[in-house]
Amino acid sequence: MAHNDALTTADEYQDLLLNTPEFSKFLLGLATISASQLGGDGAPVECTVTVERDGALSTFAYSSEEGRRLDETQYAFGTGPCLTALREQHTVLIEDLQLDQRWAPYTYAVAKLGVRSVLAVPIHTDPLSQAALNCYAHTVHAFGPDTVKLVEDQAASMSRILRLALRLHAPDVFPEDLRAALKSRAVVDAAVALVMLQARGSRDGALELLQAAAKSGNRRIQEIAQEIVARGSFSTGPGRGEI
Amino acid sequence: MNAEWTGGPDQLIEADEQRHGAARQFQDAGLPLLKLWTYYYGIGGDVDELSLDAYLNEALHLPAAQVGLVTTALTELTWDDAE
Known part of the structure; x- marks a missing residue:
């Protein structure tokens, strides 16, 4: 026992x-x-x-x-x-x-x-x-x-x-930051994967598209990525269309 | 990801200027490198911490997509501070 x-x-x-x-x-x-x-x-x-x-x-x-x-x-x-x-x-x-x-x-x-x-x-x-x-x-x-x-x-x-x-729980890193980064990265990666598939494009192209969308809307990359994942596609936001 | 430079001379000057701007922005922000790298990783960044360090010390060029992510990370982190 x-x-x-x-x-x-x-x-x-x-x-x-x-x-x-x-x-x-x-x-x-x-x-x-x-x-x-x-x-x-x-x-x-x-x-x-x-x-x-x-x-x-x-x-x-x-x-x-x-x-x-x-x-x-x-x-x-x-x-x-x-x-x-x-x-x-x-x-x-x-x-x-x-x-x-x-x-x-x-x-x-x-x-x-x-x-x-x-x-x-x-x-x-x-x-x-x-x-x-x-x-x-x-x-x-x-x-x-x-x-x-x-x-x-x-x-x-x-x-x-x-x-x-x-x-x-290493003392010299920021546990919350690390968790936030992992979560954010997962969402961004999923969005990038979707955009690549839909545009039959490259990873760099997808990342640039996310950045452009964030910049034009003055928003965070993560928010843009979340929307793409939630919607299942990248819809043409204000200002930006083709990849 | 430690790309050799492949663009023309004009683009090189532009990339140098952009890199210089990022280096200054990083210094002014007083951010720990680890914090920047972690955030940059979170928005899809792919180069290692050492390469990011070299880039911010103006000793290495990064591919355009990575440069965009580095500057985006610097910008978004200043939003964090403002909040």
């Missing part, structure tokens, strides 16, 4: 990536899926996913408002188990927060929020970015060896989809 579960999760991840236009919402989905899988046996677990790109740009997503505060606290201190897991790429387990001195100022702050144990697991991505899946629980020793293994497996299965998401 474990095999089946893994398959379902992979499908879930894929659907999530395909259906979420924004990177932050995608991460939120990942965190929510993890929390729902871990919190199954009664004790609620908060999950967060943290991503750092080029050492600077960071996005984090959380399965609840509490998770947000926990992650933000860590950012405020600039250190913590999750940031260590992310930057040093190894699993960090705090079985009892009150006995752990490694991240002292941070641990005092989250202990006040009722957190007793923390597990942070790196998610392998690409050389330019680092990510971690973090889990918080309200009881001590909440993460036994089996749970640690489960979370590590989950982080491993997230790796591929997260790498895809990072590529799709």
Whole structure:
């Protein structure tokens, strides 16, 4: 059955990536899926996913408002188990927060929020970015060896989809612009194909005709193309007739 | 698409002038090259980003249809800013 579960999760991840236009919402989905899988046996677990790109740009997503505060606290201190897991790429387990001195100022702050144990697991991505899946629980020793293994497996299965998401949502391009360009290009190509067929003309000829129509009407190429596609033919607009 | 020049000398002068105009328009707009290329691609442009860069640095000539698309892209992007 474990095999089946893994398959379902992979499908879930894929659907999530395909259906979420924004990177932050995608991460939120990942965190929510993890929390729902871990919190199954009664004790609620908060999950967060943290991503750092080029050492600077960071996005984090959380399965609840509490998770947000926990992650933000860590950012405020600039250190913590999750940031260590992310930057040093190894699993960090705090079985009892009150006995752990490694991240002292941070641990005092989250202990006040009722957190007793923390597990942070790196998610392998690409050389330019680092990510971690973090889990918080309200009881001590909440993460036994089996749970640690489960979370590590989950982080491993997230790796591929997260790498895809990072590529799709590269920070230095304009996601909306790219989507708009793809859509526009599809319409223009369809219009060009139609015009070529009807005029038995060349691609350049069709492009020039679109440009001339746009220019004479002071309109966008894309609008002209949309009309051609909607109408199924290029009707002679104002000012321009033959190809 | 990196066309060798095939037209006559008069056309070459005209193409040079047109290219110079496009280069200035691009500089004045302060657009990132990637944004221009993406838009140009969206309205049917076919040359790669490097060739577009060379064209806008007046180091390469492009086929007439592509030149038209580059100038159209520059114009339509200024409409975006005005909106």
